[in-house]
């Protein structure tokens with residue numbers, strides 16, 4: 186296991202492969218998850234990339250720090266981790282809040298970003314009222330009290346029906362996140378708006394969404410794609426909010442095609 190002290194917080198991370206000589210691909214997580222969600226994508230990419238995953242503060246094995254957070258805390262942590270690893274010019278793949286972190290990283294440290302893969306994310310997610318209600322519910326009755334609703338957003342009905350063991354495992358992942366880390370990140374989501382920052386993104390970017398995503402809908406992700414000059418937009422079939430778990434093969438194929446186009450073809 187690998188740990189680094191970044192901005193006074195111990196972050197759990199994983200570096201696979203050497204950053205020298207290969208494109209570096211960095212994965213940033215969604216709310217309530219840790220970096221294990223990327224496993225089936227990483228297995229399909231290993232060897233061709235150096236890969237960095239990490240648990241954002243308040244999640245997984247990383248420290249909680251002092252919640253509530255702002256999105257700047259999460260963005261600063263990723264910037265600090267990449268500086269620590271001496272990685273520059275990386276392809277940043279962010280899921281949901283991780284996609285907001287990716288947008289914030291480009292806005293503040295464009296030297297760290299070669300391209301953006303924005304997965305099931307948006308310039309603005311939810312409303313202040315919806316995040317405040319979620320924070321109140323979790324503080325009162327715990328994460329398990331909202332787990333059913335979250336799972337209907339994370340996974341399609343087919344996943345619920347056919348992949349029951351995985352569903353149980355991901356439920357454990359969600360409900361075992363520290364309450365303060367979870368609600369602290371809800372506060373960061375509540376207060377973040379990257380509408381103007383998205384208009385200024387000049388890096389090659391693709392926005393990807395599951396066709397049944399109930400959190401950042403295909404329509405919302407298309408709005409994000411329209412804000413970002415020259416960005417691509419792709420829909421993954423038979424997936425909800427977490428395509429890296431539900432449809433890793435299809436997601437990896439879309440990622441590879443996008444990366445090949447700008448790395449090999451120079452077209453973007």
Ligand SMILES: O=C(O)CC1=CCC(=O)O1
Pocket residue numbers: 214215216217280281282283310335338374400426
């Ligand atoms: O868990 C959810 O509600 C979906 C989600 C919104 C932001 C995020 O990172 O996950």
